[in-house]
Amino acid sequence: MVSLRNITKQFNGVYALRDVNIEFPAAKVIALVGENGAGKSTLMNILSGVYPDYEGELLYKGEVVQFQSPRDAQDRGITIIHQELNLIPYLSVVENIFLGRELMTPWGGLDTPKMKNVAEELLSRLKLELDLDTPVSQLKVGECQLIEIAKALLVESDVVIMDEPTSAISESEVYALYDIIADLKASGKTVVYISHKMKELFTLADEYVVLRDGQVVKQGLMAEVDEQQLVNMMVGRALAERVKCQDRITDATVLQVDNLSLAHPLKEEMLLENLSFDLCKGEIVGVFGLMGAGRTELLETLFGLRGKPTSGSFSFDEQEMSFFTSPNQALRYGLALVPEDRKGDGLVLGMNVRANLSLSVLSSLENLGVLADVQEKELCQQYVERLRIKTATDQQHVGNLSGGNQQKVVLAKYLATKPKVLMLDEPTRGIDVYAKQEIYDLIREQAALGLGVMVVSSELPELFAIADRILVMCDGRITKQFKTEEATEETILQAALPDQ
Secondary structure, eight states: OEEEEEEEETTTTEEEEEEEEEOTTTEEEEEEEOOSSSHHHHHHHHHHHOOOOEEEEEEEEEEEEEOSHHHHHHHHTTEOOOSOOOOTTSSSSHHHHHHSSBBBTTTTSSSHHHHHHHHHHHHTTTTOOOOOSSSSGGGGGHHHHHHHHHHHHHHHEEEEEETTTTTTSSHHHHHHHHHHHHHHTTTTTTTEEESOOHHHHHHOOSSEEETTTTTEEEEEEEEGGOOHHHHHHHSSSSSOOOOOOTTTTOOOEEEEEEEEEEEEEESSEEEEEEEHHHHHHHHTTEEETTTTHHHHHHHHTTTHHHHHHHEEEEETTTTTEESSSHHHHEEEEEEEEEOIIIIIIOTTTTTTTHHHHHHGGGGGGTTEEEOOOHHHHHHHHHHHHHOOOOOOOSSSBBGGHHHHHHHHHHHHHTTTTOOEEEEEESSSTTOOOOHHHHHHHHHHHHHTOOEEEEEEOOHHHHHHOOOEEEEEEETTEEEEEEEEGGGOOHHHHHHHHHHH
């Protein structure tokens, strides 16, 4: 279906891809894997028409092509589902799905009823129920991810590129996507699947292509490799075993929540209902649940982003107080939140690394109203070294960093506030396997320093790797608490399902 021959791409004299040769056959799912910065996104941007200028040849259905735009590629039958959301926040669900491909009535108006019918059918295939008139700005990240997938399915394509399509969706929705991929494969389509989730790759893919430093390491059959071999090809080295250590957990409770309830601001329903839990200094508590369980709402309520709760009591650092009513207040007391959407909520992409890192502590860096440049530079250098952030200079735009290094900048920004409790919402979403291990190590280091840490994750293996205890949520309630060593994936998933 698609052949890439000697594809080379440079940016300012730096090779992003060098002499890449790959075959993407029809009726196959091909896993494209590699660390962040390996060249996967550049390659897919060439294939989907984002980058029209490159060296080498792109053959599609036996013909040499050079797409001039994503629309050009789509019109020829190649569609990409980007990891980063490309939705218009203030347009509705149905308007986003049909943006640029609106259905018209015979007299020239928008055929809204027909568009809604098609949109409902697409979303039902993804097991998603939404009010189609809702602006996407009011939706969760996972729901927006599914709308991106629905947009791609609207276009009848022969080649579908999926870049981390499950990074923010629930397990039931993942299985719905698996069914769609199986249908695409059965109908002779080519699916190029990019993911850092090894379980998905071995479930879905027929073949693999490994990229490292802009070059193809190997292409082969998934049945002929195991996970460790694939990881070693990706990173060029074996990952060291990580061992949890619970000796850091103290008896001092740093966060206590009793009977927390939060009403929906627009509907007569509860977002959170009678939640009670505690967190000790030095402890890492994981929070698991399916989409809509209330995990993000819990963290945002504690951080002061959701207004005053309906009911409940709160103690922080062994002091009873009211729930925080703003992020500024939470940060002053020592509670920090690393948000799920690092690009939308955690970073200012047009600013450099130093400016992003110092945003949360500007008041401590000023002298008579003037920013102390030397202090800011020293602070940045300290955290770049401490968190091993890979950047050519602290003046580099943060938008040009890999996902893992962007996440480290967000983490550094909040660690600079010297928190007592650190909350992280999907801290490794969309970053590569080696960067994940680095984030895990950083989380453990903070717990070893005495911080209480809460980690929301949709990946159970992640929680088993780092958490001492796991809270399971469903429909805004905590349904079960487990010590990690006593839990299994089955018991946790059972507790996460509704109607228990």
